[in-house]
Amino acid sequence: MNHGPVALVLGAAVWQGGRASPSLRRRAGHAAQLWLDGKVRAIVVSGGVGLHPPSEAQVMAAICIEAGVPEGAVFREEQATNTWENIERSRALLERIGAREVVIVTDGYHAPRARMMARRMGLEARSDCPRRDYPLTWGMVKLRLREAMAYLYTWSRGFTG
Numbered sequence: 001m002n003h004g005p006v007a008l009v010l011g012a013a014v015w016q017g018g019r020a021s022p023s024l025r026r027r028a029g030h031a032a033q034l035w036l037d038g039k040v041r042a043i044v045v046s047g048g049v050g051l052h053p054p055s056e057a058q059v060m061a062a063i064c065i066e067a068g069v070p071e072g073a074v075f076r077e078e079q080a081t082n083t084w085e086n087i088e089r090s091r092a093l094l095e096r097i098g099a100r101e102v103v104i105v106t107d108g109y110h111a112p113r114a115r116m117m118a119r120r121m122g123l124e125a126r127s128d129c130p131r132r133d134y135p136l137t138w139g140m141v142k143l144r145l146r147e148a149m150a151y152l153y154t155w156s157r158g159f160t161g
Helices: 022-036 056-064 083-096 110-120 138-157
Strands: 005-009 043-048 074-078 099-107 124-127
Touching: 005 022, 005 056, 005 083, 022 043, 022 056, 043 056, 043 083, 056 074, 074 083, 083 110, 099 110, 110 124
Parallel strands: 005 043, 005 099, 043 074, 099 124
Antiparallel strands: none
16 A cells, blocks of 8 residues: 555535635645646545535535546545544544555645644644735734734643644
């Protein structure tokens, strides 16, 4: 079995009508490009149903397949509702496909905490994030501040679940 890295794409919102939010589209598109460039051998998309169906994983899988990734290279985890669950619930899939190294795909501001959690769960993890292609609004600043607080909390508590 090939033991190259596997992308683990963390979910984001699905909008009304099953449309991918910009963040979800960016993450899935970036993972597809990693596969197309030969940087990962498979993609695990993780995320359950939020405010609007279908699951985040289902929408991300469709984006990856539409971008040219074969369906057999995309694996879905469709129950997770937060970062910890994205990683924890994906572990069985990662193990099944023999993934030793995980490339976490998420937005850059979110990647440090996701990497820390993955490593605390015993995964060999690094991240590869899509470029920020949106203006830095006050809402995004608040989101980054919230993420910084979540990182500090996770780090200080030794959080693993």
